[in-house]
Amino acid sequence: MGDLSDKTFFVTGANTGIGRATAEALAQRGGKVVLACRSESRTAPVVDDIIAKTDNKAVEFLALDLGDLDSVRTAAASFLARDEPLHALINNAGLAGKRGQTTAQGFELTFGVNHLGHFLLTTLLLDRLRQTGSTRVVNVSSDSHYSAKGIDFDDLRRPTKGVGLSEYAVSKLANVLFTQELARRVPATEVSAYSLHPGVIASDIWRSVPWPVRPIMRLFMKSTEEGAATSLYCATSDEVAGQSGAFYVDCKRKDPNPVATPELAQELWSRSEAWTAA
Numbered sequence: 016m017g018d019l020s021d022k023t024f025f026v027t028g029a030n031t032g033i034g035r036a037t038a039e040a041l042a043q044r045g046g047k048v049v050l051a052c053r054s055e056s057r058t059a060p061v062v063d064d065i066i067a068k069t070d071n072k073a074v075e076f077l078a079l080d081l082g083d084l085d086s087v088r089t090a091a092a093s094f095l096a097r098d099e100p101l102h103a104l105i106n107n108a109g110l111a112g113k114r115g116q117t118t119a120q121g122f123e124l125t126f127g128v129n130h131l132g133h134f135l136l137t138t139l140l141l142d143r144l145r146q147t148g149s150t151r152v153v154n155v156s157s158d159s160h161y162s163a164k165g166i167d168f169d170d171l172r173r174p175t176k177g178v179g180l181s182e183y184a185v186s187k188l189a190n191v192l193f194t195q196e197l198a199r200r201v202p203a204t205e206v207s208a209y210s211l212h213p214g215v216i217a218s219d220i221w222r223s224v225p226w227p228v229r230p231i232m233r234l235f236m237k238s239t240e241e242g243a244a245t246s247l248y249c250a251t252s253d254e255v256a257g258q259s260g261a262f263y264v265d266c267k268r269k270d271p272n273p274v275a276t277p278e279l280a281q282e283l284w285s286r287s288e289a290w291t292a293a
């Protein structure tokens with residue numbers, strides 16, 4: 016990654032798991048890192064720990080609840096008010112396995128947090144990214160997106176069904192589609208966009224899997240540091256320049272689910288724009 020001391024990174028869901036490992040690695044190389052998270056009490060000790068481990072004081076908390084579009088607007092406004100450049104936005108936060116829930120604005124919770132909140136955050140920060148130039152948007156998707164057959168747009172306004180596996184797959188397909196459409200809409204000289212699967216990682220995302228299955232599963236998973244590798248690669252490596260819109264696994268380009276067509280990406284963008292209009 017080299018020295019990042021002149022660069023600012025915005026990482027969502029950075030208080031734990033892959034996001035925390037991503038933030039720490041960026042801080043280790045001197046990057047200024049904003050940990051955009053929904054709980055100050057869960058994030059403050061992480062900020063302190065990263066500062067202590069990296070000796071980099073340019074690490075801070077910013078309040079962001081992706082399940083509430085008003086919170087997303089407040090977070091973006093608070094960052095923009097500082098009049099600083101932004102070199103990479105890493106849309107990492109995500110959830111799975113929540114039953115029967117919706118966001119503050121009534122969207123299915125998994126889709127609302129994993130896609131819609133990040134869509135609004137990105138579009139609000141996009142001019143800053145464009146002005147900074149040669150910047151990156153990294154959307155942490157999943158290989159679960161391969162199991163989505165498309166998007167039933169009516170379903171997105173209903174609570175999560177069952178344990179939400181199909182909703183998770185759709186939300187992660189949305190991450191891929193959003194990345195592709197962003198790459199079509201914005202010149203790569205200004206902003207490049209990437210989506211990725213981080214691997215099967217021993218993070219808190221498996222919290223809804225019951226004991227004793229969960230500890231056994233974790234034995235076969237990679238660490239959160241390994242899970243951060245592809246996000247860091249997409250956010251900082253020169254090797255991905257010229258590949259805006261691509262999907263990565265293990266720091267290698269891979270074809271995404273063929274249902275990720277330009278037509279579906281365009282439709283998702285238009286609907287997301289309408290849903291997030293103030």
Ligand SMILES: NC(=O)c1ccc[n+]([C@@H]2O[C@H](COP(=O)([O-])OP(=O)(O)OC[C@H]3O[C@@H](n4cnc5c(N)ncnc54)[C@H](OP(=O)(O)O)[C@@H]3O)[C@@H](O)[C@H]2O)c1
Binds near residue numbers: 107109110157213
């Ligand atoms: N772990 C895997 O094997 C795996 C595989 C494929 C893809 N992924 C993707 O990797 C990304 C990181 O997941 P992880 O494994 O590191 O999971 P994790 O340990 O559960 O961390 C998820 C992060 O998202 C945050 N988050 C959840 N809801 C939020 C909301 N409404 N607003 C703001 N932040 C919110 C969490 O905050 P709280 O602590 O406050 O809940 C937490 O910081 C996710 O996008 C996930 O879909 C993970």
